[in-house]
Amino acid sequence: MIPSVLPTYNRAPLNFTRGEGSWLIERDGRRFLDLGAGIAVNALGHAHPSLVQALTDQAGALWHTSNLYQVDRQQALADRLVELTFADTCFFTNSGTEACELAVKMARKYWHAKGQPERVKILTFDGAFHGRSSAAIAAAGTEKMIGGFGPVLPGFVHLPFGDLPALRKALEDPEVGAVLIEPIQGEGGIRSLGDSALREVRAACDAAGALLILDEVQCGVARTGRLFAHEWAGVTPDIMMVAKGIGGGFPIGAVLATEAAAAGMTAGTHGSTYGGNPLGCAVALAVLATVADPSFLAEVNRKAALLRQGLEGLVAAHPDVFDEVRGEGLMLGLRCRPAAAEIVQAGYAEELLVVPAAENTIRLLPALNISDEEIAEALARLDRMAQRAAKAA
Numbered sequence: 001m002i003p004s005v006l007p008t009y010n011r012a013p014l015n016f017t018r019g020e021g022s023w024l025i026e027r028d029g030r031r032f033l034d035l036g037a038g039i040a041v042n043a044l045g046h047a048h049p050s051l052v053q054a055l056t057d058q059a060g061a062l063w064h065t066s067n068l069y070q071v072d073r074q075q076a077l078a079d080r081l082v083e084l085t086f087a088d089t090c091f092f093t094n095s096g097t098e099a100c101e102l103a104v105k106m107a108r109k110y111w112h113a114k115g116q117p118e119r120v121k122i123l124t125f126d127g128a129f130h131g132r133s134s135a136a137i138a139a140a141g142t143e144k145m146i147g148g149f150g151p152v153l154p155g156f157v158h159l160p161f162g163d164l165p166a167l168r169k170a171l172e173d174p175e176v177g178a179v180l181i182e183p184i185q186g187e188g189g190i191r192s193l194g195d196s197a198l199r200e201v202r203a204a205c206d207a208a209g210a211l212l213i214l215d216e217v218q219c220g221v222a223r224t225g226r227l228f229a230h231e232w233a234g235v236t237p238d239i240m241m242v243a244k245g246i247g248g249g250f251p252i253g254a255v256l257a258t259e260a261a262a263a264g265m266t267a268g269t270h271g272s273t274y275g276g277n278p279l280g281c282a283v284a285l286a287v288l289a290t291v292a293d294p295s296f297l298a299e300v301n302r303k304a305a306l307l308r309q310g311l312e313g314l315v316a317a318h319p320d321v322f323d324e325v326r327g328e329g330l331m332l333g334l335r336c337r338p339a340a341a342e343i344v345q346a347g348y349a350e351e352l353l354v355v356p357a358a359e360n361t362i363r364l365l366p367a368l369n370i371s372d373e374e375i376a377e378a379l380a381r382l383d384r385m386a387q388r389a390a391k392a393a
């Protein structure tokens, strides 16, 4: 008999009933150190006082009115994001997938409005993950995601990740209108494009007149030690997808764009009933009030260096279990020799949560405000996890 929850996930037999910062408490009382943060969502850990305050204050005032009216918190959040980033304008969604939908629609509308409606093709990359809608699975293009869900939305051309010659060649096609890429692939196994490659991608887009869409759903919102990952490369996109960390656990996403890229998106061309509702926007404003502070970002960088150094030591101590550290900032990965799924299991036994990804990698995506003591504790548990995994292998 089919479970009452549609069984599209293989869930671990863990049921958390409380969260406190970087800790999750199982209903049996065990305290797990959370290095997954709800897959890079709980940017400030669990039950952060300023987020709880923002949400409960807003909940007592107003939950929802719809986008038929002015929404004060939405306006404030858009203004703040415009102030903090390359963007001139923002649209709020409820998820990363919906941000992908709009990014794709916006790019196509841009060319349509410019009188070049043939420029519908979007270049995407192996190992990409942009969500689970029809457009997002077409963008990723793997059999695992599209199998059985055809007909697949046309117009996506898949290239090897980071293959700049292939990108330049593909951009010669006059029907290509945009490039969609993650500066650091998350689901794809914590694979960094690298700053110089990102600059090359920007330059190749400029040379071809194509739009650059960055998917910063996982790597954005201070995860790499800058508010957005592309800032390290000193280039900006035309369109950017944001979600996960921006809501700190409340479902909200966004598409940020330049005025030029958004030119086709006039009244009536897109919408969302819930998108930009006061609850999500109030929480996102509170997240930004903390994470956009330069002193907070400096701490993320300091802690990232501390954790990374520990992970390098872990790889050196357990060459039979791990073969490399990957990633940037607090978006880190360990490539495993035994199956990553077994390492994750060994972590559960040590009351430690890590998240598997492609390329036999485990992801470490801790809360950005994890303490030095918690990093030390995480490294001790990772070491025990590795010993356990080595014994089982």
Ligand SMILES: *Cc1c(COP(=O)(O)O)cnc(C)c1O
Residues within 6 Å of the ligand: 094, 095, 096, 097, 098, 100, 129, 130, 131, 132, 182, 186, 187, 215, 216, 217, 218, 219, 243, 244
């Ligand atoms: C998680 C993720 C998405 C999809 O976001 P949802 O909120 O799950 O729809 C898109 N892109 C990237 C890079 C992601 O990590």
